[in-house]
Amino acid sequence: MLKTPLYTYHVQAGGKMVDFAGWQMPMMYTGIHEEHHQVRTSGGIFDVSHMGRVKVTGKHARKFLERLCTRKISDMEAGQCRYSLVCNERGGVRDDVIVYRMDDDEFLIVVNASNREKLLGHFEEVRAAGDLTVKFDDQTMSTAMVALQGPKVIPDLVAKLSAEVAALKRYRFLVKNLVIMKAIVSRTGYTGEDGVEVILPSMAVSMALGYVEKEAGDKSLLKPAGLGARDTLRMEAGMPLYGHELGEEINALSCGVDFAIALDKDQGEYGERFIGMEALKRTVAEGGPKRKLVGLAIEGKRTARQGNVIKRGGAAVGEVTSACLSPTLGHGIAMGFVDTSLTEVGTELTVDTGRGELAGKVVKLPFYKPRKG
Numbered sequence: 001m002l003k004t005p006l007y008t009y010h011v012q013a014g015g016k017m018v019d020f021a022g023w024q025m026p027m028m029y030t031g032i033h034e035e036h037h038q039v040r041t042s043g044g045i046f047d048v049s050h051m052g053r054v055k056v057t058g059k060h061a062r063k064f065l066e067r068l069c070t071r072k073i074s075d076m077e078a079g080q081c082r083y084s085l086v087c088n089e090r091g092g093v094r095d096d097v098i099v100y101r102m103d104d105d106e107f108l109i110v111v112n113a114s115n116r117e118k119l120l121g122h123f124e125e126v127r128a129a130g131d132l133t134v135k136f137d138d139q140t141m142s143t144a145m146v147a148l149q150g151p152k153v154i155p156d157l158v159a160k161l162s163a164e165v166a167a168l169k170r171y172r173f174l175v176k177n178l179v180i181m182k183a184i185v186s187r188t189g190y191t192g193e194d195g196v197e198v199i200l201p202s203m204a205v206s207m208a209l210g211y212v213e214k215e216a217g218d219k220s221l222l223k224p225a226g227l228g229a230r231d232t233l234r235m236e237a238g239m240p241l242y243g244h245e246l247g248e249e250i251n252a253l254s255c256g257v258d259f260a261i262a263l264d265k266d267q268g269e270y271g272e273r274f275i276g277m278e279a280l281k282r283t284v285a286e287g288g289p290k291r292k293l294v295g296l297a298i299e300g301k302r303t304a305r306q307g308n309v310i311k312r313g314g315a316a317v318g319e320v321t322s323a324c325l326s327p328t329l330g331h332g333i334a335m336g337f338v339d340t341s342l343t344e345v346g347t348e349l350t351v352d353t354g355r356g357e358l359a360g361k362v363v364k365l366p367f368y369k370p371r372k373g
Helices: 007-012 032-041 061-068 113-130 153-161 202-216 227-236 277-285
Strands: 016-020 023-028 044-047 052-057 080-087 093-103 106-111 135-138 143-149 173-178 181-186 195-201 291-298 309-312 315-325 332-339 348-352 357-363
Touching: 007 023, 007 202, 023 032, 023 227, 032 044, 032 227, 052 061, 052 113, 061 106, 061 113, 080 277, 093 113, 106 113, 113 135, 143 153, 143 202, 153 195, 153 202, 195 202, 227 315, 227 332, 291 315, 291 348, 315 348, 332 357
Parallel strands: none
Antiparallel strands: 016 023, 044 143, 052 106, 052 135, 080 093, 093 106, 143 195, 173 181, 181 195, 291 332, 291 357, 309 315, 309 348, 315 332, 348 357
16 A cells, blocks of 8 residues: 555554555544544644645646636636546546646646546546647655645634735645745645645655644644544535545536536637536536435434435435534534435435434535634
8 A cells, every 4th residue: 555755644643544545544543523623623634645646737738627627727827726527428527626727838636546547547548639738747656735724724823834825815826935845835625624735745744744733832723633534524514525426427417516517618718628518518408417416414413324325205316425423513414416306405305224214304515614704
C-alpha cells in the first residue's frame, strides 16, 4: 500500500490505519464522534494527500478541460477553483473533480484517489481523440495535500498567519512563496465548514504542519481527524461521494449537483460539448431522470446502510447510498435515490434494513449548515 508523506505523523498521533484506495490512511485517532465535534466546533486537520493532483498545460489546455468537464472552464479567472463532474458517453459519472485555473494555459485537477489511474488513461484518450496539444503531469507523489477545516480555522489561525489567505473568497486560491517552496492555498473543503486546503511539496509538509500547529498555540484549536469523521461531516453537509452518490452507472442529473452541469456550454466563444452531454440532453428531453438523490431524516438513533431498500407503502422505491447516526443532529440521516415523484420535502418513506424498517421523511439537503458569523 502507498503511504502519504504524513504517515509517520498519523502513527505518532495514534491514528488507526486502514487501506483506503490503496493508501494507508487514518480511519480515526481518538474516535469518530469526538473528531467530528472537534471540526464542527473548532478545527480539524485532514491528510488528503491520497487525492490525485494532475497539472494540465499547453495551448489546448482549456479546450481539453471543456471537453472533459461538465462545468464551464473558459470563463474561470486565474486563482479560481471550480467543482465539476467528468462523465462517460452514457452520462454516468467517471469522477467529481476540482479544477484550479493557474493561468490561461495552466490548470490543476484534483481527483479522487480511487479514480486517479482510470482518469489518467481517460485524459490521454481525450487528448488523442482531439489531437490536442496538452501535457499532463501527475504530481500526486511529489506533493502533499492537507485540509484545515472548522469555524475557528480562518479567524483564529489563518488570519494570524496570512491576512491575504484569510481574505480569500470561497473557491478561490493563491500561490504562496514560502522561502524555498511554493504552496497552493484554496478556500475549499469537504466538511460543510469553512477552512482551507493546502497543496505543497511532499518533503516539506511535515515541517509546514508542525509550524501551523505551533502557531495555533492552544492545542484544542486544531486536532487531527480521520476518514471516519470526514465521512460523517460530508454526509451532514449533503456532499456526494464517488462509489455512493456518484458512479459510472449513475446518471449525472440524478446526483443533486445540477449546478455543476452546463448543458449550454457548447454555445458562445469557447463553446465545446463535454463527453456525455448528448446523453444528458436526451435525459432532459425524456422528462428527466427516473430517480433523484434525496436526504432522509431517520427517526431515532438507528442507522441505515448503503444498499438498504427504501420503501413507500411496502413497495420498493429506491436505495440508500450513504447513512450514519448524525453526531451533530443526534438522529439517523441517509442519502439515497428514490423515484422522482417522491422527492418532495416531507414525503414519508421507510428504510428496510433487513432486520426491520426505519421510519423517515425526505428533507432538504444539506442536513446541516454552519452558523454564520
